[in-house]
Amino acid sequence: MNAYVGTATSRVDGRAKVTGAAKYAGEFAADLLLHGFVVAATIPRGRIVRLDTSEALKVKGVVDVLTHAHRPPLAEQDEAWKDEVAPEQGSPFRPLYDNSVKFNGQPIALVVAEDWETAKFAATRIRVEYEEEAFATDLESERAKAAKVDQPHKPRGDASAALTRAAVHHEADYVIPSEHHNPMELYATTAVWDGNGKLTVYDKTQGVQNVQKFLCSVFVRKPDEIRVISPYVGGAFGSGLRPQHQVVLATLGALALKRSVRVVLTRHQMYGLGYRPMTIEHVALGANRDGTLEAVMHEAIAVTSRFENFARNDTGWGEQLYKSPNSRLSHKLVHLDVATPCDMRAPGAASGVCALECAMDELAVALKLDPIELRLKCYSDRDQSENLPYTSKQLRACYARGAEAFGWSRRDPAPRSMRDGKDLIGWGMATGVWEALQMPVAVRIVLTANGHAKVSCAASDIGTGTYTIVAQVAADALGLPIENISVKLADSSLPQAPVEGGSWMAASSAHAVLGAAEEIRQELVRHVQAMPASPLSGVDAADIILVDGTVAEAGDRSRAVSIADAMRHGQVERIEKEKLNEFPEDKSHARNTHSAVFAEVKVDEELGVIRVTRVVSAVAAGRILNTKTGRSQIMGSVVWGIGMALHEETVMDHRFGRIMNANIAEYHIPVNADVHHIDVIFVDEPDDRINKMGIKGLGEIGIVGVPAAIANAVYHATGKRIRRFPITLDKLLN
């Protein structure tokens, strides 16, 4: 029964969020709460030779100042610091571990005081002397030092030779700057001292169990000594996948002082966390005159820190999108004196596909082909890297539906050919692609005889809508109204879940709910069939469903027993089932989501101001669980794509190795006035192979392709090809 799945159900946590009742990590109260303020390093590389806390300690209300020289013990082995999503290679950063400075903005001390203002004031009284070392923070000047990392993409054919032979070829560097997530909520942790060495840690994170295991590991605690809770997360977008500095510092403070401690990073300090790494994406395409491809070459050169190898799949997406007999892909890293990058919405793809799709547009221009026609000429029905078919791929329908909704057929292909008064109009398009991943998740359902169910799981809802889809799936599976379902998430003591990321949580949590609900159904069927003169006696258990608060025969719902009666006869007040769902391994098919993105820009010819006046995003992502929250996911991603295309850039002063715009006014993100019409189309994509419900996930696909569609529209409007993002007006006017 699908009374809720597939509908535009409003968020079940909506009321809590619009009334201010929803509590975020830095908002939990505790008796005798102390406040920590972080002191951050002001050099990119070197050693602390003197850290004088005496003046800070004299400030009335300051309780302690923790430093590398004055702190409780921390684990010494790298392995202890590797959380479940840490890069495989490297030595994770350890706050307040020793006197070394590895990046500007690194936390070096925590001032703990009775109130926040005092801690902040006292932090200005800390005196630090450094021994500075030579450093490098500029990817472009260090490009020659790039070292190749192992990635699974094997070369096919001889791409270099094919490129040389190709009738038409296009080759260019596309530069994507580093970007910071800037979730609206500041990174915060309230570590509540429960006594006897036990802590309840309210943390801003995308994975409470990841943080819980990490804290137990670095502070050498037993699993029952630390509990991590994160009921609401004010945005994260990947920045909360790994445990962040403030959770280590708040825990350190609570353990040192045996009191509850809250640490909230400032917006400025959040620029010492992870970020989307700057990349230089080199793309070379060789084609025949008819638009079929002969060669695809893509090399990404990315920033990472000196101490960890962070690398994502920037270059593999052409293997899935465009048929070519020859391809060569490589990913290189340059180690710099900066914080380690981290996942940021569609990591790898957002940057790599941006370059690939701009290059495809340039190739279409060179071939005098419509950009959609070019993409259809080399459309790939197989993932060429493994030579696998897809579980489903309705990308052709995305092109068709998107083009129709956008009005693409009315496009004059010549640049500078369309105008609206003093504005040049540009229409551009691009393809998006992302993975459809799924992970083991366990869910517990407690059904009570009054027809109410409590569903619980350690998974997070970072604004993605997990609370709502879990409630929808549970309501349908249990045959109950959604008002009767209460969902509890993001407590490390709840059933197992991985971090919320990679767009895998919708499919993973939904199937875990189905699994637990099926066990509930089976028990109810046993109770009903054991009843004397049961209306369902003799009915095959497989033909019995839960619907409208009853246990009923699927084909004849008049043969039914209410859940209350079934439980009374079974002499149970509650049925509790916990089930871990694991997806069978199936390496026979590739699993991806796809999109076609169409953008209209208007460019003021005199001032160079660019406005994105319309975006149509046609998405094929399997079954959409909730058309309302799903549309919002894509819409929000499109806004991210606008930011990536036109606004976002973390600017480093390489003379000092310091970020110059470490705030949310000079790091530009789109504001309301930057965003106009966004049309989201979900293309039907039935998929009974990927998983039972045909779910693929929506968190990331919406951003991929958007920056390229806008860049291509800017070219169409102006005739200028800007390959260094973001496309700001100074670049257009030059």
Next chain:
Amino acid sequence: MADTSDQIPERIPIDLVVNGARRTLEIAPWTTLLDALRDRLELTGTKKGCDHGQCGACTVLVDGRRVNSCLTLAIMRDGAEITTIEGLAKDGALHPLQQAFIDHDAFQCGYCTPGQICSAAGLLAEGRARDADEIRELMSGNLCRCGAYPNIVAAIEQAMSRS
């Protein structure tokens, strides 16, 4: 070495009328209205997103006008009437803007939402926004990183049409 403890300012008594109730506080002059609400009055519905007046998450109504509470020292508002997100619903019934935000899915993570709603309430009272373009412009002090802007505009239009 100078004793710096005297640099901690003395607390001063002030009165605020918060969501209709008079609250008396002993507060240091350096405490912002935002921190007074969140840390002293435990009204954590008002959010801190930047502490520099850059994001709008801390927007509250002071004597009916929308202000960034992070740029306002609490002692500057002695005697003022403050309305926070917690004060918008009356007798359990949501404010039309709150309902419109739910109806139009005008938020995802929810962190900017109290500021957006308070700002929108201030905007409606100003009577300056007549169409979607003006709403977009006059709501641009409230950042939403989830990118719910089109839904925020739709929600405000709904509330405008019904007020």
